[in-house]
Amino acid sequence: MSAALIDARGLTKDYHVGPHVVHALRGVSVTVEWGEFVAVMGPSGSGKSTFLNMIGCLDSPSAGEYRLDGRDVARLSGDEQADVRNQKIGFVFQTFNLLPRITALANVELPLLYNDTPTQARRARARAALAAVGLAEREHHHPVQLSGGEQQRVGLARALVNDPILVLADEPTGNLDSHTGAEVMATFRALNRRGITIVLVTHDAAIAGYAERVLTFRDGEIIADERAAEPRPAPVGEPAFADERGAR
Helix, strand or coil: CCCCCCCEEEEEEEEECCCCEEEEEEEEEEEECCCCCCEEEEECCCCHHHHHHCCCCCCCEEEEEEEEEEEECCCCCCHHHHHHHHEEEECCCCCHHHHHHCHHHHHHHHHHHHHCHHHHHCCCHHHHHHHHHCCCCCCCCHHHHHHHHHHHHHHHHHHHHCCCEEEEEEEECCCCCHHHHHHHHHHHHHHHHCCCCCEECCCCCCHHHCCCEEEEEEEEEEEEEHHHHCCCCCCCCCCCHHHHHCCC
C-alpha cells in the first residue's frame, strides 16, 4: 500500500462525442505526498481539470488506478465516492458558489448538513473554519457585504469545515484582481504550512509560484513535474495565522 496521499497510476479518461473519442487523460501516473502544495498548469484542453475531477472523486477513469489515503477509490460506486468527497475532500471554486441570502457562517455550515452534524457542533466547527481563514469577525455578513477576496476565503472555510485530508482548488483566483488574488494565495499557503495538502489548478504562472511543486499538462499527459527551489514570497499582510503549526 502506498504511503502517499494521492497515488494515481496509468489514469486514462476517454469521452465519446458522437463517432469521435476525446482522450482527456492518457495514462497519467503521479503521487502527491501528505502536506504537499501542488499547482497544476496547462493550456485549455490539456487535461488538468479532468485530472482534478479524477482525484476529487467527481469522475471515474476509463482505465488506471487511483488510491486516496491508501484506498482504491477509482472503482467505488457513485454513493461511495460521494461519501469520500464529503469526509475527506474540500473543494474551492473560481465562482465562490456562495448562497447570497444566508450569512458567511451559514454558507460554511452547508457541508455539515449532509452528514447530520448536530446544530451546536455544526456552528462551532463553522466558526473555527472562518477563524482559520481570518474571517472570524465576518460570520454574520452576507456575501454581498464581503469583498471578492473575503468571499473566496469563505469558500475556503467551507472546504475546511469537514476537516478534509485534501483541498482541491479550481482557478480560485480567476475572478479576483492580482492584489486580492495574492491575499487569497497567502491564505492557501498559510493553511498548507499547517499541514493541509493542497492541489490547485491555475493558468497563471504567478499563482503557481506559491506552490512548492508544479505539474504541467499537455494533451492529456504530464510533460513536466518541477519542484520550486523557493516558493513565491507572500505579500505584506500575510495572515497572522501563517506561522501556526496546527497538528493534524
